[in-house]
Amino acid sequence: MYRNMLIDNENQCVIISGESGAGKTVSAKYIMSYISKVSGGNQSHKVQNIKNVIIQSNPLLEAFGNAKTLRNNNSSRFGKYVEIQFSRSGEPEAGRVTNFLLEKSRVVGQAKNERNFHIFYQLCSYNNIDLHKKLGIVDMSRFMYLNRSGCYEVDGINDRKDFEEVQSAMQAVKISDQDQFNIFKIVAGILHLGNIKFTPHGNYAQTENIDSLEYPSYLLGINKENLRTKLVSRTIETRAGSINEKIDVTLNVEQAEYTRNALAKGIYARLFDHLVNVINSAMEVKNPNLVNIGILDIYGFEIFDQNGFEQFCINYCNEKLQQLFIELVLKQEQEEYQRENINWQHIDYFNNKIICDLVELPHKGIISLLDEASYNVGKVDDELLLEHMSKQLKEHKHFSSRSANLSDRTLAHKIEFRINHYAGDVKYNIKGFIDKNKDSLYQDFKRLLYNSKDPNLKQMWPEGAQSQHEITKRPITLATRFKNSIIGLVQNLSTKDPFYVRCIKPNELKVAQNFDYEKVKTQVFYLGLIENVRVRRAGFAYRLTYEKFLQRYKCISQKTWPNPKHGFPKENVNLIIKELRFEKDVKNGITKIFIKSPKTVFELENKRAEKIPKIVIFLQKFWRGALARKYFAQLKAANKICQYYKKYKYRSYISNLNKIYGSVKSKKDYGKSMKWPNCSYSLKKVDEMIKKIYDKWRCYMILKPYPPHIRSEIYLLSLSYELIKNRPISSNQAQKWKGDYLADAKENMKAISYQNSISDLKKRDKFNRVLFSSFIYKMNRHIKSQARAIVITDKYMYRLSPDEKFKAKKDPVLVNDIKSATITDDPEFQLVVLNIANYETDLVIYLQSTDPTIDKVPELLSNIYRTRIVENSRLPVNVLKIPRCLVENKSKSIMIRKNGKAVKFEKSGDSINLLLPIS
Secondary structure, three states, rough: OHHHHHOOOOEEEEEEEEEOOOOOHHHHHHHHHHHHHOOOOOOOHHHHHHHHHHHHHHHHHHHHEOOOOOOOOOOOOOOEEEEEEEEOOEEEEEEEEEEEOOOOHHHOOOOOOOOOOOOHHHHHHOOOOHHHHHHHHOOHHHHHHHOOOOOOOOOOOOOHHOOOOOHHHHHHHOOOOOHHHHHHHHEEEEHHHHHHHEEEEOOOEEEEEHHHHHHHHHHOOOOOOHHHHHHHEEEEEEOOOEEEEEEEEOOOOHHHHHHHHHHHHHHHHHHHHHHHHHHHHHHOOOOOEEEEEEEEEOOOOOOOOOHHHHHHHHHHHHHHHHHHHHHHHHHHHHHHHHHOOOOOOOOOOOOOOOHHHHHHHHOOOOHHHHHHHOOOOOOOOOOHHHHHHHHHHHOOOOEEEEOOOOOOOOOOOOOOEEEEEEEEEEEEEOOOOOHHOOOOHHHOOOOOOOOOOOOHHHHHHHHHHHOOOOOOOOOOOOHHHHHHHHHHHHHHHHOOOOEEEEEOOOOOOOOOOOOOOOHHHHHHOOOOOOHHHHHHOOOOOOOOOOHHHHHHHHHHHHOOOOOOOOOOOOHHHHHHHOOOOOOEEEEEOEEEEEEOOOHHHHHHHHHHHHOHHHHHHHHHHHHHHHHHHHHHHHHHHHHHHHHHHHHHHHHHHHHHHHHHHOHHHHOOOOOOOOOOOOOHHHHHHHHHHHHHHHHHHHHHHHHHOOOHHHHHHHHHHHHHHOOOOOOOOOOHHHHOOOOOOOHOOOOOOHHHHHHHHHHHHHHOOOOOOOEEEEEEEEOOOOOEEEEEEEEEEEEEEEEEEEOOOOEOOOOOHHHHHEEEEEEEEEOOOOOEEEEEEEOOOOOOEEOOOOOOOOOOHHHHHHHHHHHHHHHOOOOOOOEEEEEEEEEEEEEEEEEEOOOOOOOOEEEEOEEEEEEOOOO
């Protein structure tokens, strides 16, 4: 795009389209950032200032024009067209921002879980007590214009940080500190306006609390009494001949609230326009004849549960942009092939002109009918407007309402109508259409704001200078103004060479890595991408008039360089094509040459590039070589310096460690009480390695005096302390632990049979050694007790029969498949619940022992954990007063009772009883 502008000296534009939340605003920022990077220029102060304003205008306009909606956390609630002008050498010279239809109704009310414009929350969140005190900013929930939706914060948005970016952007666009403060005063004044409440006084309204007028009048620089008067009354001028008469009309509560909201919306809309004008002043256009690039970032197509006047205008705008796409890409391209006598098979597509006509057609379109109703003061309300629309448009196949089609029960009678847009059917609620279309603010308020002490606010309301006796023209309605601006925009875009960015919204959940196939498919179809691909594949990738083609590529052939010897441009172009043998990929039109494959265009460009004067190539070669050699020498020197410096840091660090820890061998705690010195980030890995070596050495020195079997006991005991919390473990327990109890003849009368069985299992399953074994009582899936033997090896857990053969009852369980364990908080009870992966029922066991003083539970769990440590896999242990277990994926509690009989499990309602003999 930027390259084409420089080569062809023609205006370019980028049209970004897609649904709300599809990524249009982000795409526009990327494009502007790219243009700012590639348009290098001479890096003068002026060029850098223009680039800075272009980039910094984004956060400023987003703060005042974007808001959280149900579909998008940063939805643009206005349209924006940025036009950047460039000098012939490609430097940005100036720019201009045009805004369209700010959704100012959002200032006074939002849907559930939506937000007002970002700037309100940014100002309230900013951590500046002095500023908040001057502006009367309190908690957001106390402002009526913010608390209705119940949403104050948004995931992924840092309002405090964004406010700092807004302040930086204001400085970039040359807004002084005092003007910044005045702008924030206006924003705060709008918030305080919303807190003015009214109560009925007879049939009329009066302010509920006169003090609520203090902050709005102070912040907006207007007289408090005048503000109170204008909120509850208005002045109407009548004229009879040459006699003017004033009539003061007192308002009721509903009218006063409407007037207050209209004032807040009007001030905010003028403030937004003022910011756009300030940005444009910082990029003043002095030469309108410069080539330019336009970037259109405008609201996406919207379909909400409740769609009103704003959605109607937004979707009309998207219809016009889709029509432009159809005209430029699908219609004009095919017509061009026919006009140039190129053999072409026509490709059908849906032309949405019929929908655009439904909205904008003079005298018959919806906007014309809406304007007619808006000008009939007091005679027509929204319901009558819908009834009139239904009569006028009932034959239109893209319009429907309940009055036009009584059988359509999906539309509310006298409330809703439907338009069949290119992107889908949308139901609109007619309520508020006339009121929002009038977009009127009483002249009383315009005069009040014009007389404000705030120079910025005064500048925003020039019409307030008009006398009450002065006759003014009937104002143009909002819908007509918007229609005219969109038509002008489309006409402007149609004069440029367009590029399209189609943003596809992958899902409605606002999450990454979630691709809704049907939603994406729908967008691809209604955006016309299928027809576009068909036209592009069947058509030609490149076309130029013969004159332009010859001007660009004549240097390729000696027959046409430096100037063609004879003949017309078409003949000379064919000479170039024939010399390069591209005849099969080229078609000759009447005035243009058409090239099918991009590969041919690339080869033409390559051939042209080869003809660049040799002297330039020679200079570039030596200059780049000199720069490269200099750069390499710098890198080499820097690398050497870094190596020496790193070695120096290593030596210094180790020397420092030696000073601190050189004598720790003689200390009683081997340096445990000493603080390990801090190190720089570059030495972090070395520091961690040395610290590990030191820790291992200290452990070795502590355990060195003990024999090997005592070390093993200490290791197991330390593991048990790490695993088990809230259950006492005596320090002499490890001395009693034997590990493989069943191999001891005192514990097991059939020790020899057991050892034979273990030997067979070792050969079969290839484990190294037995860590723990014991007789147990196991709870089966019928909640009955079964005598078993449990064996824990370095790989598996076995459940064996306690008879002569010690046969494995089930397949072994990998120790790493044990997910967690649950035990009681009383060491007297040897109950263990093991949760095993892919098992619906936990393994519930009660450990037997010939010595009641031995607590086998920590020993069992420590031996399981020591196997898992090798693979860095922890073992969660739950210590509960009343343990719980899973039985067929249902959680049950285990109640322990002593009844004087053998160990027994039994079902008791939704719990399990563990009956133990009385000791």
